[in-house]
Amino acid sequence: MRYSGLRVFTEGLFGNKGWKPAWRDPEPKREYDTIIIGGGGHGLSTAYYLAKNHGLTNIAVLEKGYLGGGNVGRNTTIVRANYFLPGNQEFYSHSLKLWEGLEAELNYNVMHSQRGLINLFHSDGQRDAFARRGNAMINQGDDAELLDREGVRRHLPYLDFEQTRFPIYGGLLHRRGGTARHDAVAWGYARGADQRGVDLIQNCEVTGIDIKDGRVTGVQTTRGAIKAKKVGIIVAGRSGQVAAMAGMRLPIESHILQAFVTEGLKPVIDHVVSFGMGHFYISQSDKGGLVFGGDLDFYASYAARGNLPMVEHVMEAGMTLMPMIGKAKVLRSWGGIMDMTPDGSPIIDKTDVGGLYIDCGWNYGGFKAVPASGWCMAHLMATGESHEVARRYRLDRFATGRLLDEEGTGSQHNLH
Amino acid sequence: MRITCPLCGERDRREFYYYGDAVYADRPAADAAPEAWDDYLHLRDNPAGETRDLWYHEMGCAAWIEVTRNTVTHEILATRLVAGREGKKAAAKGRGKKA
């Protein structure tokens, strides 16, 4: 079924009785060419691009819960391409271009809103760093504008420009940055993959990975054994557990990142704003809630909820930056489980097991990467070669020293 | 989350700084193979459940503490001083002999 304005109108006339489920609910077959473990944003987009770009359709996506029930449903929905290091730059640039065409591509409203993203800076040194970052972004072909204090004031008049602890010197404006509707991205890719023949199998937990003579032969699941020639592990948040089924240890420690949303308010914040000194960023959802977050809780955790000291820290940082939000009531907070790598960059690579591929380690940058991650993982799984924009996301880069340390904080999982 | 410091008693989580997996306390020998260093610095079991990691009582007594806890429930199961570990003592003795 093709979605359109006319369709919405005519369905409205006839009591909305003609809508069909957006995807099938198939029983797993005993064998597929390709299995994707993980029905989140990255797994679904991988399945979609395997079908769309490479014509492979004998694919199953195995999801232990429901589609989009993991981190793609637990993030702060920011989409941007403002990276500095070669390796990250071209990847996120590619991803943003895919975002810009995504709604037409999927015939699905993912509510991508390029409202502009402003990273504030608060010292001369930080200004220099952002100027360099902006130049790198422009060299990559993306957009960046360096704003001075008055420039920031024109965009964000409600910030506290008087506070002296972290005075606002200016900001780096990335006009093509913005937000999208997180669930809709997963649903859009799910629908697109399903329409191309991919089996999306929910409530099907992988319990083992079968390997024979160094090659993957299939998986064991709670709904029986399923054979496959190729298997992709795309389960950020649980990467370590699933990789262990294939005898692998990963350079990943799982950490908790909290986020918060307030009651719905009239439109007041029409950018994505990040506070360069206070681990705080904020945007306003279309529903009106202020969506904001801060830094990791800093300890390994799978609890999907955090502790109060970080809640206090985030609130303090928010109040320091924009005291006007002080009366807004926080409705909900939640935690996502982050695959933290020692350099803060992801992994899209083959493994030492033939036919077994892995896409993991998204730290807290996974949402904006959903389109390009699927694109590149599909390319890798279909051709056996890394896509040119994901060539540096190697699994062995830690052993070989080719780190992609965007923040320059070193080999410690919680510092990125 | 409250962590029991072996010296100070039960304290609020905000007094502590988290360093990482307890393997950080077992540094490979300087001439160890690169694989041992990769293992030490990067690769993690990363269990969902019981784990051991290193915390520093930063706002307290400045002791390094090995904490056994559950990463799913945030329950603290046991704590001990890194300085008092058997392995550490044995290593220190070994160094003394060499010298």
Add this chain to the structure above:
Amino acid sequence: MPSLIEKSACDGLLPVSAGGVTLSEPAPERITSVAPFAGKEAAAGKALKALGLGWPGPGTSIGGEGRLCLWTGRGQAFLIGAEPEGLAGIAALTDQSDAWARMRLEGGGAKAVLARLVPLDLGAGAFPVGRAARSGLGHMAMILHRSGAQSFEIMVFRSMAASAVHELHQAMTALAARAAL
């Protein structure tokens, strides 16, 4: 040669009072950090005994007004108000006299004031007279010592003196205002 004016850490900031609680600055005294070398713990204890004090266990102090040995961390104690005689060579000694802002909080509501800033149980059972702790005062690292039933000695890094006085005074006035309702 410029002539420097010697000032205590809380000079010009203290004393302040509110609601029957007073925050004041004790007279400056010699503070020495004593950290016994490995294997010299017993010798350090003996030398401190000779000073009429002793090595304090975790969370405790020995001595009192004017002459105090205060536990301040793993393998470390502060000797306050006494010269570190007989300790040279058996413990690492550092003069920290000017590194700390010392404050004394006294009065019936002292415990209630600290309850707003310190994440510890300061009841007489859990934290009796003579107890010492390192913890936080708001966001600042702090050494806390209970010097009397209704008096606490607080030490923070000297650079944080004004912030500590501000935080404590704010807690004092807030409690006083509440009591006056």
